Amino acid sequence: MSDELTELPEGWGWISLEVVADAIDPQPSHRRPPECLQGVPYIGIGDINDDETINFNRTRKVSLDVLKEHQERYILKKGDFIFGKIGTLGKPFKLPEPFDYTLSANVILLQSKRKLLTEDWLFYFMKSPFIEAHILKDSSATSQAAFGIKKIRLTPIAIAPINEQKRIVAKIEELNDRTQRAKEALETIPQLCDRFRQSVLAAAFRGDLTADWREQNPDVEWKELTLGDVIKNKPRNGYSPKPVDYPTKVKSLTLTATTSGSFKPEHFKYIDEDIEPTSHLWLTPGDILIQRSNTLDYVGTSAIYNGNLREFIYPDLMMKIQVIEEKVKIELIHYLLSSQATKEYFKKNATGTAGNMPKINQQVVMNTPVFIPCIEEQKQIVSLIQQCFTAIDCIQQQHQKAEEQLNQLNQSILAKAFRGELVPQDPDDEPASVLLERIRAEREKINNGKQKSQRTSKRKSKTVEEQEV
Known part of the structure; x- marks a missing residue:
């Protein structure tokens, strides 16, 4: 799939996404429904904030009829997530409750089959840098970048033993909690810097910054x-x-x-x-x-x-x-x-x-x-303000660098997770090959059931035709 994940850890295996999840096109016609100002939100990847919440103030609104039409094709459940397929590709986003909204034609809805995978395994794998590389390699580009539903369904998914999946997901979430706390702490820094700037300016125009200078120059006035x-x-x-x-x-x-x-x-x-x-x-x-x-x-x-x-x-x-x-x-x-x-x-x-x-x-x-004040004191004030502001600018540059490193850290966590480096392996875990065989057997059973149902339906149809004759 990618040069970064050419070899899986021992006991892991590959399987197509369509086997372990339902990939649903919310709007197969791809026609954008008319806007309805009093309607329900129509959610796409562009409506997702940096803090992974939906900006409902910005979303397009569509009529309740569109929502009902969509609900005939899919019912949203806890743990479902969307994946950008046109324009903004990837960027998996877990859908929040209550589900009083509908989905844009520019996304794919992914519903993991929880009997086959640990909850959130697929979500985190689709957020990993390996999927980003896969999309970059296989996406088509015309006027907009696109990654169609057929390609999504055939996307290779790395599968670990079930118990190892649980340990990896738990560790990812533990580390995500830590990075989130660090992010929240970092978010306070710009506001603190702005307050410090205003404190410096207030002190400057009260004369506090140059109080010592005026003691040596007592004859000046403001x-x-x-x-x-x-x-x-x-x-x-x-x-x-x-x-x-x-x-x-x-x-x-x-x-x-x-x-x-x-x-x-x-x-x-x-x-x-x-x-x-x-x-x-x-x-x-x-x-x-x-x-x-x-x-x-x-x-x-x-x-x-x-x-x-x-x-x-x-x-x-x-x-x-x-x-x-x-x-x-x-x-x-x-x-x-x-x-x-x-x-x-x-x-x-x-x-x-x-x-x-x-x-x-x-x-x-x-x-x-x-x-x-006089020109000489003005020069002193400007110099002192600039010194303070230079220190604040340095803090903000360090803050920006820390934010970038934090974003890279989240991707590094996922990369290590799906290379099998985040938690120790347990030799007693049932290997993924057994799970994959069970998945194939269950899928074959379902397919055989469908074929049997079709044959039964044909026989019934033939009998009805004979009776009519």
Whole structure:
């Protein structure tokens, strides 16, 4: 099946998936049913969150008639799982109760035959890197990647002795519990980093960070001003013409380019219009971009433009300001705009009707309170904030690396499990060959029963025809 699993542990064997599980196509017609806003969720792999829950707020809804039609073909049971067959391939997901939803045409429903396998053996094997490699090798690619139901049914499944299956599944679940606890602990780190950043900014604009510096420079004072007092001109909105899907001379930033609080040059669209070289729309290094419209948590988000001169224009949902550098450091204003106090000011003064994103206008931005020390103290504040933020960035990089390693760890656990390296083997276990022989015998019995039933049906049919004659 894969170069990674060419040799099975002693006592194991191979068998086709169709022997140990029912692979069901939820919607054989492959036609997407019409949407029904008050209907039932229509679940596909794309509706699964990273934490392996269903995002019911995002799912498409279909009518109850579609659910009833599906229930004529299959009944969901505990332990059933789906497997992506079109677009997103694989990604097995165990279906949660209650089963008040139906399944997308882009997935296959897999129902393990529990008399033949330990519960969840098939689920974990289908999540393993060996299946990922198998799909990558055998999937077809046209406009979308696909792995049809026939291929799924013929997928080779590694079978261990029943008792060994139980030990392996138990060990996988024990280790999964540990990795889940580690993941939950890691998930708190970004929020802690954000809180630390805000604590640093609050301390900076209370004057706490530079208290020692002021003791050595007692004659300095802070001034209470507004943003309008320290910028060259009034804030100006950008421009958002219709984008095109081919390269042009003009690149227009999208809102995502500044949502993180830093400038991200990869987020732009091309526009097919001539923009005068002298237009205010062209960005200059050191410009500060402010999001004048976004969700309440992001309205007012700022970023310093550090790209090339006249490489980008900015959209209508942003304003641009340029600070008077003789009065104030660019970085200081950006940090002040990023502080919790300023964020709360923007939230309080944002306007918008129901269903629309909140907006802040030019006057609100101009009236933003700013507390400004002398230039020398500003330099000290900016330097200290940057030192703290560099330490926080380092923590977040380590956090991201830890998350990636944790995801790799889950795959490593499954790889070791199905190479027979996760738990010790017991020589007293009944070998898989005996189980496989029992499976074949049971399957043969079922097939013989079907053939007998068909012959009986034919004889009855013939008798009826003779009587009619």
